[in-house]
Amino acid sequence: MSAPRFSDAFRAELHELFAWRRDVRAFRPDPLPQGALERLLATACLAPSVGLSQPWRFVLVDDPARRAAVRANFERANGEALAAEPSERQSLYARLKLAGLDDAPGHVAVFADPCTEQGHGLGRRTMPEALDYSAVLAIHTLWLAARAEGIGVGWVSILDPAPLAATLEVPATWHFVGYLCIGFARADHEVPTLETAGWECRRPPETFLIRR
Secondary structure, eight states: OOOOOOOHHHHHHHHHHHHHOOBOOOBOOOOOOTTHHHHHHHHHTTSOOGGGOOOEEEEEOOOHHHHHHHHHHHHHHHHHHHHHSOHHHHHHHHHOOOOOTTTOSEEEEEEEOTTOOTTTTTTOSSOTTHHHHHHHHHHHHHHHHHHHTTOEEEEEOOSOHHHHHHHHTOOTTOEEEEEEEEEOBSSOOSSOHHHHTTSOOOOOGGGGOOOO
């Protein structure tokens, strides 16, 4: 079977998809289409992984009590993060909307399983953290696939991993990677929310290039 040939038009649309991928923080409460979440997770599993280990583990969080516990976890962690900010930035931090936990219809916690035997350890003897990186690639793959369907994703990282794992009753060996809120955005923005809020600005690619 020959590899597909992608047109200039497709590559332009792909670049547009990258540009319009946003970390969504405000969701409409509308439910996702039937089977959409499962389809997006199946696409996420096409992501590359070290040694073909596929270490990602997706926990769909539907139970209201567990969601409430996740929300409480966020409130505690966010309060600590606010207190840790320099005094001159605390008011700006407090104005940021940092999670869509209340309205997003889909909640998915993503973990990496460091004990997986799949892949037979290939590629991770010197860099065991490559398992976590593989899970991050799965998240990014899901993120782009969702955006292509007009579905938004928000990554909540302001959470305490240990109590979160206890809330979700996952194996103690799993590494928490990210908590995803998934649903339809209240508004679409080409510019990152944190940039429009004055928190940080995106820098040009040459800023990060180093030649040796």
